[in-house]
Amino acid sequence: MIGRLTGTLLEKQAPHLLIDVQGVGYELQSPMTTFYQLPAAGKQVVLHTHFSVSENSQQLFGFIGTQDRELFRLLIKVSGVGPKMAIGIMSMEANDFARCVMDDNVSALVKVPGVGKKTAERLIVEMRDKLKDWSIEKTPDSNESGIIKLDEPASNVNDMIAEAESALIALGYKPTEATKAVSKVKNGDVQRSEDLIRLALRGMLPA
Incomplete structure (x- = not known):
């Protein structure tokens, strides 16, 4: 192991x-x-x-931390949730996922690629007690306003946009969805592709 x-x-x-x-x-x-x-x-x-x-x-x-690994291990114990789907579910921040579960928010969970209504309902039922006393560590935002400011050459910005779109497609989103989501948040100067991905996911998943 x-x-x-x-x-x-x-x-x-x-x-x-x-x-x-x-x-x-x-x-x-x-x-x-x-x-x-x-x-x-x-x-x-x-x-x-x-x-x-x-x-x-x-x-x-x-x-990056043992808490994320523990959440992953809890997710794959849910009927119908495999490792790939668990990785997709963890596209949303842990506290956002916990809030969806506690609020019975099926409509938010089905926005994750591969998660249908029945799977979302199982996640809520099976994860509610497990997350009841869950201590969520909030990852600091790079910029609360959603605008990342750093001068970058245009070629680097284009590479970051391409990387962000590829990442969203790998997570299960359709190419058109990925392009649309990234285009909404690519205005302004960009520091990292990870920042673009986070902002794009915020637009598709619960904030």
Whole structure:
């Protein structure tokens, strides 16, 4: 069982990561709540991991904190929710998800790709007691106004927009949905593709 990795972050293209640990490259998948907090490529990173084995695959999932990993493990215990769907659900901030569960907000949960009405209802029923005493750690916003200000060359901005759209598509959104969501928040100067993704998801998922 692999419980934690410490190494150099080589590549990150949501939801996929590649980490070099003493010459061995580990491929992982991570939720956006982890991507928002990752350092730049080439920097050291510590991730708490979950190793998933099924009949057809072996997958490693990485999380910036143990709380995110615990939420992931709770989600995959829900009937009909696999690792891929759990990663998609964790596109929304943990406190937003907990609020949806506590408020019986089915309509918000079905906005997550792959989550239908029946799955949303099961999530609410099965997760309510588990999240009753859940201590949510709010990830600091890069900018409360939603406008990220930093001078960047146009080519870099275009690359970040492309990365953000690719990430949303990888999470299960249709290309047209991804393009539309990113276009709504790409005005102004952009610092990181992760910021664009977060703002785009805010427009599609509960705020």
